Amino acid sequence: MFERRRSLSSTKFIRSFNAVSILRTLYRKGSCSRVQLTETTQMSPSTVTRIISKLLEQEMITRIGIGESIGGRKPEIFQLNYEKLYLVGVRMLRNQVDLAVADLKGKILRKREFQPYSLEPEALITEVAREFELLLKDSSIQKDHILGLGLAIAGIVDNENGILLRSVNLGWREVKIQDMLEKTLGVPVLLENDANAAALAEFWFGCGKDVANLLYLKTDTGVGAGIIHERNLFTGFRGMAGEIGHIPFMRQGHKCRCGLQGCLETYLYFFDVMRRYEAKTGLQLEDIDRLFRRALDGDNAAWDIVNEAADALAIAVSFANGLLDLDMVVIGGVWGSLGEEFLDMIRHKYRVIPEKSGLNREVFITHFSLGADCDLLGAVGLVINRWLASPI
Numbered sequence: 001m002f003e004r005r006r007s008l009s010s011t012k013f014i015r016s017f018n019a020v021s022i023l024r025t026l027y028r029k030g031s032c033s034r035v036q037l038t039e040t041t042q043m044s045p046s047t048v049t050r051i052i053s054k055l056l057e058q059e060m061i062t063r064i065g066i067g068e069s070i071g072g073r074k075p076e077i078f079q080l081n082y083e084k085l086y087l088v089g090v091r092m093l094r095n096q097v098d099l100a101v102a103d104l105k106g107k108i109l110r111k112r113e114f115q116p117y118s119l120e121p122e123a124l125i126t127e128v129a130r131e132f133e134l135l136l137k138d139s140s141i142q143k144d145h146i147l148g149l150g151l152a153i154a155g156i157v158d159n160e161n162g163i164l165l166r167s168v169n170l171g172w173r174e175v176k177i178q179d180m181l182e183k184t185l186g187v188p189v190l191l192e193n194d195a196n197a198a199a200l201a202e203f204w205f206g207c208g209k210d211v212a213n214l215l216y217l218k219t220d221t222g223v224g225a226g227i228i229h230e231r232n233l234f235t236g237f238r239g240m241a242g243e244i245g246h247i248p249f250m251r252q253g254h255k256c257r258c259g260l261q262g263c264l265e266t267y268l269y270f271f272d273v274m275r276r277y278e279a280k281t282g283l284q285l286e287d288i289d290r291l292f293r294r295a296l297d298g299d300n301a302a303w304d305i306v307n308e309a310a311d312a313l314a315i316a317v318s319f320a321n322g323l324l325d326l327d328m329v330v331i332g333g334v335w336g337s338l339g340e341e342f343l344d345m346i347r348h349k350y351r352v353i354p355e356k357s358g359l360n361r362e363v364f365i366t367h368f369s370l371g372a373d374c375d376l377l378g379a380v381g382l383v384i385n386r387w388l389a390s391p392i
Contacts, residue, residue, distance in 0.1 A: 018041075018043060018047060018051050019051055019054070019055065019060075020387055020388075021041040021043065022037055022041065022048070022051050022052065022055065022061075023055075023060070023061075023080065023085070023387075023388060024387070024388050025037055025040045025041055026061060026078065026079055026080045027080060027104065027384075027388040028388075030079060031064060031077050031078060031079040032077070032078060032079075033067055033075035033076065033077055033078070034048055034049060034052065034075060034076065034078075035075060037052070037078075052078065056078075058084070059081055059084045060080070060081055060084050060085060061078050061079065061080055061081055062078065062079060062080075062081045063076050063077070063078060064077050064078065064079050065077050080104065082103055082104050082105065083103070084145055085103075085104055085145060085147060086101055086102065086103060086104075086109075086139075086141050086145055086146050086147070087101070087102050087103075087104065087146070087147055087148065087149075087150070087380045087383045087384065088100065088101050088102075088132070088135070088146055088148070088149040088150070088187070088379075088380075088383075089102060089149070089150050089151075089152070089375075089376040089377065089378070089379030089380040089382075089383075090128065090132075090149060090150070090151045090152070090376075090379055091151075091152045091153075091194065091197075091375040091376050091379060092124075092128075092151065092152070092153045092154070092170070093154055093169060093170075093221075094116075094119065094154075094169045094170055094171075095115060095116075096113055096114070096115055096116075097113065097114055097115075097116060097124070097127070097128060097131070098111065098112070098113045098375075098376055099111065099112045099113070099128070099131050099132060099135050100112075100135075100373070100376045100380070101135055101136070101139050101141060101146075102377070102380045104384070104388070106204060106205040106377055106380055106381070106384075108373060108376065108377070108380075109139055110135060110138050110139040111135075111376075112131050112134060112135050112138070114127065114131055119170055119171060119172075121172060121175050121177065121180065122180075125177075125180050125181060125184055126184070128181070128184075128185075129184045129185055132149075132185055143186060143187065146187050147188075147383055147387050147388070148187060148188040148189065148190060148382075148383040148386065148387055149181070149185065149187050149188070149189045149190070149379075149383070150189075150190045150192070150197070150378070150379030150380055150381065150382030150383045151177065151178070151181065151189060151190065151191050151192070151379055151382075152192060152193070152194045152197035152198075152375040152376070152378050152379040152382075153167065153170075153177070153191065153192075153193060153194060154167055154168075154169040154170070154193065154194050154221065154222070155167025155168070155169060155170065155172070155193060156193065156239065156240065156243065157191050157192060157193050157239055158238070158239050159190070159191050159192050159235060159239055160239070161176075161178075162176060162177065162178020162179055162189070162191050163175065163176050163177070163178070163191075164177045164191070165239070168222070169221060169222075177191060178190070178191045188387075190382040190383060190386055192233075192235075192378070192379070192382055193224065193226075193239075193242075194218065194220075194224070194375050194378075195216060195218040195224035195225055195226040195242055195332075196226040196227075196233060196235060196242065196378070197226070197375050197378025197379050197381070197382065198216050198218055198226055198332050198368070198374045198375055198378050199214060199215070199216035199225075199226025199227065199228055199233065199330075199378070200226065200228070200233055200378045200381040200382060200385065201370055201374045201375070201376075201377035201378035201380075201381050202214065202216055202330050202368060202369065202370065202374070203228045203231075203233075203381070204377070204381040204384060204385075205370060205377050205381065206330075206368070206369040206370045206374070206377075207328070207330060207366055207368075207369040208228065208328055208330065211228075211327040211328045212228075212230055212231050212327060213228060213229055213230065213324060213325060213326045213327045213328070214227075214228040214326065214327060214328045214329075214330065215227055215228075215317075215320050215321075215324065215326050215328070215329045215330070216228075216329075216330045216332055216368070217313070217316065217317075217329065217330065217331050217332060217333075217336075218332045218333050219268045219331065219332065219333035219334055219335040219336065220270070220332075220333040220334060221269075221270070222265060222269060223244065223264050223265040223268050223269065224242055224243060224244065225242035225243075225244050225320070226242055226378075227241055227242050227324065229324065233385065244264060244316065244320075246263045246264075246265060247263065247264060248263050264312055264316055267308050267309045267311075267312035268309055268312065268313070268335060270288065270334055273288070273291070273305055273309070274291070276305060277291060277301060277302060277305055280301040281299075281301050287334070288334045288335065288337070288338065289337065289338065291305065291306065292306055292338050292341075292342060295307075296341070306342070306345075307345070309335060310342065310345040310346050310349055311349055313331065313335070313346045314346050314349035314350040314352075314353065315353070317329050317346065317350050317363065317365060318350055318353040318354065318361075321361050321363045322361065325361070326363045327363065327364065328363065328364045328365075328366065329363055329364070329365045329366070330366055330367065330368055330369075331343065331346070331365065331366070331367050331368070332367070332368040332374065333368075336367040336368045337367070338367075339367065340367075343365060343366065343367060346365055347365050350363075350365065
């Protein structure tokens with residue numbers, strides 16, 4: 001997987017194998033001497049010296065001081081120059097595409113967004129390329145200082161080969177989106193679905209920084225899950241891990257658009273939920289928050305729908321925790337935005353399940369912490385994960 005990226009960037013020094021080894025070591029350790037870099041990367045001292053000289057010349061790393069001598073000259077200490085290395089994240093949806101440039105600490109420096117003129121892959125990529133160039137211009141960042149671009153996209157992806165297998169949101173099938181973007185933009189591109197990207201964002205930058213096993217439940221235009229297992233993103237052999245929206249969790253219940261009864265998506269998919277409320281009451285509501293407030297104010301129809309959603313999420317959490325032995329479950333999307341009152345409903349319902357089964361599996365249930373930028377930061381995290389640091 002890593003070798004595949006090398007061929008693309010053979011003319012770009014900062015993405016060469018040796019340079020990335022040095023940059024990755026400095027990212028993980030914070031600062032190092034030449035000797036420490038030689039020991040860690042297993043490169044020859046002369047190669048390390050040559051790479052360091054080039055990185056210093058391009059201002060990718062800086063000298064920060066002199067270390068203690070262990071017999072001989074005192075060693076120079078180096079660290080990354082966080083103002084010269086950047087990452088780009090892109091989130092692609094049917095009605096909006098967001099782009100952001102971020103530093104190596106995950107801080108978003110500049111964003112752009114646009115509504116696609118066309119959903120044809122070639123036309124949309126042309127629009128992304130134009131916005132990408134404008135993003136770099138607005139940020140005064142050179143393309144050679146971009147380590148890579150992460151793309152978070154709604155759908156089922158083959159991230160190994162960079163193919164979007166299917167996206168209901170975009171109406172795409174079997175689109176080689178990664179290669180198309182790399183050829184157009186001239187930077188390495190990494191592809192992942194939006195739920196996995198959101199999980200990675202919470203793991204790298206959000207509430208999951210201190211846990212090893214995390215499940216992110218995404219509840220927006222559909223329902224999916226991103227899994228962090230032993231501090232690594234787990235996607236499965238075919239990239240299908242976490243596709244839980246159409247697994248029937250409820251024994252009886254409403255019929256899903258897939259034709260099955262009791263699917264998780266039936267109870268959480270925004271438009272289905274709102275249509276069900278309108279059918280019961282004749283009222284149209286704009287968002288889940290209004291539905292939840294009406295439920296708390298005594299609206300029985302709203303309460304039934306919200307209670308069903310909490311039931312479905314509690315069962316899904318119990319199921320996932322039994323399989324994966326999780327430390328944390330993060331509820332993302334529209335249901336995660338309801339805050340602690342709704343989370344308490346899920347927590348209460350979840351506790352009953354292990355108590356009755358005798359399997360007391362505690363798990364911390366919380367809501368997403370990164371707001372609307374979660375998917376974008378996840379796309380940024382893809383690049384960090386690949387180029388700079390495997391989680392430790």
